[in-house]
Amino acid sequence: MAAIAAYKYIGSKDKNAVDKAAVQALETILRFAPIKTKIVIGEGELDQAPMLYVGQELGQGQDFTFELAVDPIEGTYPAAYNIAGSIAVLAAAKPKTMIYLPEMYMEKLFVSQELANVIDLKKDKPRNQAAINILRQYGIIVRLIGDGDVLAAIDVVNQEADFVYGIGGAPEGVLMAALAISSCANMQARLISYQDI
Structure with missing residues (x-):
């Protein structure tokens, strides 16, 4: 869904628009998903992102929480300039199995x-x-x-x-x-x- 949402901004030369569309779509899907999730690796700490931030809990499930590493658009520059090499990425893991890393x-x-x-x-x-x-x-x-x-x-x-x-x-x-x-x-x-x- 992140890739589909970003599609209309491909080639726009506006990497922020590409990223924003993908982030909003992925956050919406996860918010209403029938599982509980917690963002461990998310949108930039450096830009203090309002969605998909580290520690954010999403989902409607009742069971244990899956930890997520997400990058709604890995390669925003290529996407913004209509160059091959962008992908929407999500990795899920059992609780306490994914390491948190600071921006470095x-x-x-x-x-x-x-x-x-x-x-x-x-x-x-x-x-x-x-x-x-x-x-x-x-x-x-x-x-x-x-x-x-x-x-x-x-x-x-x-x-x-x-x-x-x-x-x-x-x-x-x-x-x-x-x-x-x-x-x-x-x-x-x-x-x-x-x-x-």
Whole structure:
């Protein structure tokens, strides 16, 4: 529903309109859903979002509360400019199983099951360009992305890429970790403060 609501703003060059439409649609669906939910990773702490904020409880259910990590539009810039690479994302987990992360950066390495025991984030160089140079020396095709960590991780699951490496938002890292768990892939990560970037 978030993706459908945002559709009319695709190509509008207004990423706030894209995001607002998606957030409102997802919040409305969750508010009236027949299950109880609590937002653990939600819309930006930094912009003090009025909907889908961390700690918000939604839903009409009577049973235990599912914890949610949501990103109604991951990749608002591509959506606003009608470029491929946006996705609406929601991950659900049992209570007290999803980690809350503040707004900060995360170095992320998401690999397929086949590469899980071969690649180790501790062995990678700290800067993306150095890592890219090494990969290219070995004949590895490197595809650079500006936005869309989760969508890139889905490419790994779909065997359209071997791994995703980069530094991006920590909340998206939680969504990627949920994907890794549910698809038997592997993910390693390190938190990095905004000041260190």
